[in-house]
Amino acid sequence: MPNYKEMYFELFNKITDVIIxxxxxxxxxxxxxxxxxxxxxxxxxxxxxxxxKVEK
Incomplete structure (x- = not known):
């Protein structure tokens, strides 16, 4: 089973770094x-x- 807490913190920290x-x-x-x-x-x-006017 994926570790959602770890995934969330990884994403949150990277997004925070990019914003900074x-x-x-x-x-x-x-x-x-x-x-x-x-x-x-x-x-x-x-x-x-x-x-x-353009001549025709």
Whole structure:
């Protein structure tokens, strides 16, 4: 007969570890975002007008 208690604890511990890892990565990326410089915004010119009628 399977040891359900052992199975449960194994699964619970692994899920808990993964959640902690995800939280750490989230914190790290938030810190990276907050410490980064303001992005340089570049205006791109349109090559063609999408509203132009296509000749048939």
């Amino acid at each position: 890892d995800l939280q750490e990565v989230q914190k790290k990326t938030e810190e990276m975002y907050l410490s980064s410089e303001e992005p340089q915004i570049i205006e791109l010119k349109r090559v063609f007008d999408c509203e132009e």
